Amino acid sequence: MTRIGCLHGHYSNIPLLSDAFAAFDVELIHFVDPGLLLQNEGTSVHTKEQSNAKLREQLNWMRNCGVDAIVITCTQYAALVTPEDEATATVPLFTIDGPFFHELARHTEPQVLLFSNPATVQPTMERLVKHAHSHNLHPEIQVSLVENAFALLMENKQEAYREAIKDALYQLRQTFPDQPIALAQLSMAPVADQFAKENDCTISHPLHSLTSLMSVALQLRSSR
Structure with a gap:
């Protein structure tokens, strides 16, 4: 084993x-x-x-x-x-996020990457761009942040955290109906899977x- x-x-x-x-x-x-x-x-x-x-x-x-x-x-x-x-x-x-970077970098169309923890945005995007450029790829990614959501997770308010992520996904789908949406952090994965099932769509996240x-x-x- x-x-x-x-x-x-x-x-x-x-x-x-x-x-x-x-x-x-x-x-x-x-x-x-x-x-x-x-x-x-x-x-x-x-x-x-x-x-x-x-x-x-x-x-x-x-x-x-x-x-x-x-x-x-x-x-x-x-x-x-x-x-x-x-x-x-x-x-x-x-x-x-290593394998996730490879997945995101391969997309040629514009896509949205959603974060809940503001402290991860800059280092994650820097690493993503570095990975993409090393493979001569230039993905077009728009960053979106769920304001004040991560504090809910740290306070063990997981239901409230997941509701905040779900609300953000609904808003993104309305604003960018034709663009792929991906979630940057593992903590958002269950919401992504549930949302994708309920709305018959694909939401990428690092766990897959x-x-x-x-x-x-x-x-x-x-x-x-």
Whole structure:
């Protein structure tokens, strides 16, 4: 059985990963560290170097727990991963938005990318543009932000958070009826799937592309 270490910034991501990998013969080992998210709320102030050092420490700790691969589900932690981190990793290292970037970059038509956490917008877009340009791709992406939504998630008001995301999706569908819509963060995935089913449309999010890539890269076996 493949053991996958999962680094989360918020515990609410645990059931999302568990559901996504339920069809595979894997053991998920969950590590939750909200430090970076709390930092952006003003609880503490760390330099980027300190945050990078903390991430490397956490990754080393996870590797020493005997995992076969690591996945980072928090976009803020994913933004801290450096090429050196990837080059020196002794087990496969996946970020929640890495495969998603490839999916978004391949679109030639204009698309909308929805965020709920304002702290992730700039680092995510910088990494997305860098990834696209490295493949000579130039996607046209309009960023949209659900104002004040992420605070609801951090306060454990998950129902209110999901309602805010759903309302934003309805507004985007009315404003951009012919443009593809994608959700940037894992926490919005359940809303995306429900909205797409109820409205007979496609809403992209990182979990689909992540599980697809990891199942192939790690040669995961079906649990059935």
